[in-house]
Amino acid sequence: MNNANDLNLSRSEVFHTLAAFWLKPEQESYIEITSLESLYHFINLISETYHISVDSLDFLKSFPTFEEHAKNYEQLFSLSFGKLAAPLVESVYKKWTENPEINTPQAHQTGYVKGDSYSYMKALLHQLEIELPDEYQADELPIILDVYALLIEYAPVSSIKNLSENHLDWLDELSSRLARVVTKRGFGEFYLDFLALTQSLVELEHRLYLP
């Protein structure tokens, strides 16, 4: 990497790719990101940018086929499947609100959608004049990752840090729930590995680039 700008572009690209993977399955973009060429590029990019050994990323070579991915994604992450799924929605894993003025039963509990996380991400997207696709909630993981990628390229460190510390801090809880779901369902190990990679990269961002 020649300069800070190149480094930021690389970081940004990594997170855009992470976001693209966690998106609801779409054949064209999935095939693009999982093509051999893209995969090798992605692995090398991660390795160079975050100093991770290429060998430890070997699992990425066994991306499921699009058909498998579409089925798995729906079963593992759809909100419709209640506790048999691990939705990629931040509000679910955090207190619905920290506002002490609200005292409805769900106010300070986890397990609910459209909480503070959602409201904040909506406000952020509005500030950035970013259009949210209809089928997504503002605090879904792919949205947060894609915005994070955008901030790496354009925003000051304080903004990047704010988003990471406040909106990528629920991945442990997601991982625990996904692990339970994978055990119950009997499939989905790949997603646990990919989530672990996502978590590692978030952590490395802090260590290496967000003092």
Next chain:
Amino acid sequence: MTKLTRRGFLKASTATAAVATLGTLSYQDWQKQAYASEGEADAEVQISSSTCNACSNKCGLEVFTKNGKLWKIKGSNIHPNSLGTLCARGHGFATNAYNDARLTSPLKKNEDGTFSEISWEQAYQEIGEKVKKIIAEDGPQALAITQDPRPSGKFYSKRFMNAFGSQNVYTHHAACNLSKLTAYAHTIKKEPKCDFNNADAVMFIGRSFGDGIKPSAMKNLANNVKRGLHIIMVDPRFNATAHMAKDWLAIRPGTDLALILAMSNVLVTEELYDKDFIENYTTGFDEFAEAVKDYTPEWAAEITTLPASKIKEVAEFMAEKAPKAFIEPSWRAAFGCSYYNSTETARATILFNALLGCYGKKGGMYYGDGVKFGKLEGPKFKKLPEPVAPQYGSDRFPLTPTGSGSSVVVAEGIEKGDIKGLFYYQSNPVIGYTNAEDFGKRLDMADLVVVIDVQMSETAMHAHYVLPDTTYIERMEVPSSTGTVADVRLQGIPKVHENTRPVDQIFTELAEACGIGEYFTFTVQDVIDAQIAPFPDEVKEKLLKEGIAKVPVENPKKPDGDPHFPNDDNKIHFADDVWLEGGLGRNIQWIEPKYMPNPDNIDEFRLIAGKQSIHSHTMTTNIPHLIQITKDYDLDRVWINTKRAEALGIKEGDKIEISSEVSTTPAIAHVTERLHPDCIWTASHYGTKSPYLTEGAGLGISSMDHTPFHMEPFSGSNMSQENLVHVKKMEA
């Protein structure tokens, strides 16, 4: 809109980069702004009205939102069921709108039993094709719908099925109060209201306002007890209202009929009945007197295990307090649906109240005013076709009001091949209406099962298609009423999930897909406008703006001594041949329960069930706050009488095994003197089986697991407490 990076998928404007460069709104700053704006005294608050959906009381409530977020809810001050309060269920159930276990997309069952998300278009198309096929091959009478009564659901479910020409519209009543409704239908036609505010004595039989709670009713009862109202609680269990009673009659379950027959015997023998009322408003008294002559307190004592002297005492007491005394009509338990003799028991209570002469009297029971809604007429509301066949099961249960029907007999119809396509709106019969395993197996035989709900219930698991409803708090509904108060559910919060649809939209679109769209060319607003059309303008305005309004009555009804029965001749017929049609006797008689535990078998019991004020059947068992109360207070434990527990070596908190002819389930024991020794008791909310709903997983048992699939032959009720179980302590 331009994409800013090679792989970014979010569409952004060219200004995004510039904004980002300046720095974005921090989360902490956002919180400060958002919380400040929400917490300010003059912050903009949206208030909407609705009625609670947590049970069929439909208490009025106010929904407060700020910034589109649910802020608080409270009971409506003017709605007669709430009067400013809301129970725990009401508070908990509203949170379902945001629950992460909600259905968010139409689902179709795969061959391997899993479900996949499909589009609404695909769901409608496939359901429509299947419905048309069923109609072509077997006629519309092969379709049926069951709904749990809520305003829009009730209206749209019925119209939907009737539009096919099918009369197969069912309620949950077979698991609730069908026996009672049947008894009322053929005596005085409709249940009058109880004048607690002026009564001197009330007998509750298997009914607890404190458990199956309606906040205003419980408050009112407590105030009247303070005033001097004497309560006699007849229940195998010392329930959550019994502490307000002067007498607790711990009756052997299933024998309430014997008690009422003996009480009737006392009033007849001692001539304590209201002679004027009997003369003017009844027929067949002499036959009745003859019929009850052998049902002495001593006879009843053997059956009920209540002392004969006590039976005599309470009968005489009720007569002394008459006409300001009555047996409260109850709901489920003793004569709602639970026993083989429930219909006869309900009939007996109606006749006993006639002996007291309490109908049409202050302090007794009388018919109050209601709201008369406008008719649905005009081109938007096309006249429904004539039905092609009677309601399924009505030939087997000719006494059962077809407005309810037996939703249990429908399951039999599936097995026989008479019923091929079923729709369920917001009802969970698999776990609530009869034996879960049996009902589930029958559903699996149907050609088409469509469930419309907000969560993956046990019934949804057997569906071919599951359609996601919005929660009640996210939509507007057709009007309903309580007394002279009309209410309209207004939308309380913005729709939470884009891909859910409100019940009215679902049925309208389903109708289109099924070829009956011509009967659904109206909106919810059109229905509201038509139904409130007769009201004065100020009432209409209030209703549309605030969701609740008192409708003025010109000559309000008052108790004037005349019962004003809505039947044909304003009389109660003590003896009536109509009962013969349903297999009962012309005259009232003792009918034994189907099962009776053998007192010589120390491990043999009847399993009975009841409610808890924090839950509504199985609707609330995935609401974390309500389940936490269960866990905190061990409310899922199964009650067993102290002496019986001792004989079996069971102590408080012990793990026990409950086995029956249909199932074996573990449970935890609660040892208590507050229960008749012949039975064990469980709350009816537990034993959930859906893997999608885990809050209540592993808690308690479902009484329906031990109750066989059967029906009361006179009304088609589910006989929910006709069972025999054996209990033993499980080794650690």
